[in-house]
Amino acid sequence: SDIEASKRLAAWTAVDRHVLREHKVIGIGSGSTVPYVVERIIAQGREANKDRVFIPTGFQSKELIVSGQLLLGDVDQYPRIDVTIDGADEVDKDLNCIKGGGACHLREKVLAEAADTFVVVADYRKNSDVLGHNYSAGVPVEVAPFAYAKVLQNLHVLGSPKAALRMAVKKAGPVVSDNGNFVIDAPFPEELMLDPYSILTKIKMLTGVVEVGLFCHMAKAAYFGNQDGSVTVKW
Numbered sequence: 001s002d003i004e005a006s007k008r009l010a011a012w013t014a015v016d017r018h019v020l021r022e023h024k025v026i027g028i029g030s031g032s033t034v035p036y037v038v039e040r041i042i043a044q045g046r047e048a049n050k051d052r053v054f055i056p057t058g059f060q061s062k063e064l065i066v067s068g069q070l071l072l073g074d075v076d077q078y079p080r081i082d083v084t085i086d087g088a089d090e091v092d093k094d095l096n097c098i099k100g101g102g103a104c105h106l107r108e109k110v111l112a113e114a115a116d117t118f119v120v121v122a123d124y125r126k127n128s129d130v131l132g133h134n135y136s137a138g139v140p141v142e143v144a145p146f147a148y149a150k151v152l153q154n155l156h157v158l159g160s161p162k163a164a165l166r167m168a169v170k171k172a173g174p175v176v177s178d179n180g181n182f183v184i185d186a187p188f189p190e191e192l193m194l195d196p197y198s199i200l201t202k203i204k205m206l207t208g209v210v211e212v213g214l215f216c217h218m219a220k221a222a223y224f225g226n227q228d229g230s231v232t233v234k235w
């Protein structure tokens with residue numbers, strides 16, 4: 001499909017530009033675009049990858065590294081990362097991202113912050129001016145299960161009356177993250193999403209919130225594959 005082709009285009013372009021010979025510690029994000037990132041890194045060859053280590057951002061990400069027969073590293077051993085490449089649910093004109101559609105944003109944010117270079121790869125649907133224009137599910141908020149009802153109430157008051165616990169599809173009950181927490185999706189009106197950092201800080205301060213799926217002032221560049229085979233780069 002043209003969406004898969006555009007994901008691959010974004011991923012290959014970003015890897016070619018940001019995963020260079022001298023880069024030895026590489027953070028691998030989560031979602032359906034990063035498999036194309038791993039595919040392109042593997043294509044750099046055994047020689048290029050033999051002395052590299054790859055840090056995962058969750059179970060799915062770890063499985064990608066393992067099945068790609070790449071060396072798996074632990075963030076405890078490599079607190080400093082050369083480059084982290086990850087997907088996003090939406091990216092605005094200032095490179096702020098909504099992330100967490102895959103409920104992996106806690107570890108993703110740790111590796112994004114630990115990296116000298118954090119780069120986002122996505123298909124054209126994620127390329128926005130204002131967060132919330134295309135991704136309408138809301139800001140993903142990872143919460144401690146013990147506190148979820150309280151956080152839900154606070155989010156309603158904060159400006160997201162439609163905030164709701166993310167329920168699982170093939171499992172009874174809520175989605176549970178790799179960290180054993182719940183996720184609340186909190187849609188906010190456009191006027192609040194014009195200043196994502198302000199919303200991020202308010203949500204982060206709510207007791208029981210573990211991490212917020214707003215990545216502000218973190219990405220160095222974002223690559224979007226387009227339907228016509230071109231690539232849009234924001235930086």
Ligand code: DER
Pocket residue numbers: 029030031032033034086087088089098099100101102103104105108
């Ligand atoms: O959850 C996340 O932040 C992931 O990066 C995910 O949202 C990326 O989405 P994708 O499957 O469209 O790459």
